[in-house]
Amino acid sequence: MSSLVDRVAARRSWSKVTGDAPDHAELARLVAAAGRVADHSGLEPWRLIELRGAARERLGAALAEAAEHEKPSSKPLRAPLLIAIVACRRESHKVPDWEQDAVTAGVAHMLSLLLADAGWGVMWRTGSLVRAEPVRRMHELADNEELLGWLYVGGIPENTKDKPGHDRSIDPERFLTVVDR
Numbered sequence: 715m716s717s718l719v720d721r722v723a724a725r726r727s728w729s730k731v732t733g734d735a736p737d738h739a740e741l742a743r744l745v746a747a748a749g750r751v752a753d754h755s756g757l758e759p760w761r762l763i764e765l766r767g768a769a770r771e772r773l774g775a776a777l778a779e780a781a782e783h784e785k786p787s788s789k790p791l792r793a794p795l796l797i798a799i800v801a802c803r804r805e806s807h808k809v810p811d812w813e814q815d816a817v818t819a820g821v822a823h824m825l826s827l828l829l830a831d832a833g834w835g836v837m838w839r840t841g842s843l844v845r846a847e848p849v850r851r852m853h854e855l856a857d858n859e860e861l862l863g864w865l866y867v868g869g870i871p872e873n874t875k876d877k878p879g880h881d882r883s884i885d886p887e888r889f890l891t892v893v894d895r
């Protein structure tokens with residue numbers, strides 16, 4: 715078994731996935747772990763919505779309404795499971811919205827890593843209509859809530875399993891500045 719560092723470094727997104735998906739119980743276990751990210755004042759300013767089956771078609775209809783297209787968008791049908799990432803901004807004098815959104819994004823990244831580690835194909839997607847009113851309505855968002863996109867989740871196609879995809883290795887020296895005096 716490779717180390718956690720190696721497995722995180724090897725993570726990649728999968729734009730094409732099969733119709734297999736983690737069930738609710740498997741997902742719930744991973745969400746329990748992902749939700750342990752640092753959270754200033756413990757505001758828990760996030761929630762997730764599991765969209766499966768016909769819910770994806772309703773999202774396609776909402777995207778079409780937002781784009782003023784007649785035909786429903788088939789984009790949400792690209793994966794069997796879409797996990798909507800919802801930022802829930804809490805009233806706080808101490809913790810501004812950006813800090814709360816950092817928690818939500820942290821949960822989403824952590825969840826995508828855990829799903830990848832469990833062998834699932836994942837891709838975080840947004841698109842220009844992510845904040846459109848019909849899309850908000852379809853997710854039944856409250857006034858203090860904002861959609862940060864969806865994790866598209868499915869099985870990794872057999873014939874691509876061993877392919878690394880693209881090379882996006884990180885040179886740490888480009889990103890890490892040392893200050894010691």
Ligand SMILES: Cc1cc2nc3c(=O)[nH]c(=O)nc-3n(C[C@H](O)[C@H](O)[C@H](O)COP(=O)(O)O)c2cc1C
Pocket residue numbers: 725726727728837838839840841862863879882
């Ligand atoms: C908040 C967020 C939104 C994204 N939205 C899209 C999107 O709408 N379409 C897309 O092709 N990639 C989107 N991406 C990028 C992909 O998830 C992915 O990271 C990218 O294709 C690079 O692949 P890699 O993760 O394997 O390096 C988004 C990433 C983030 C963090």
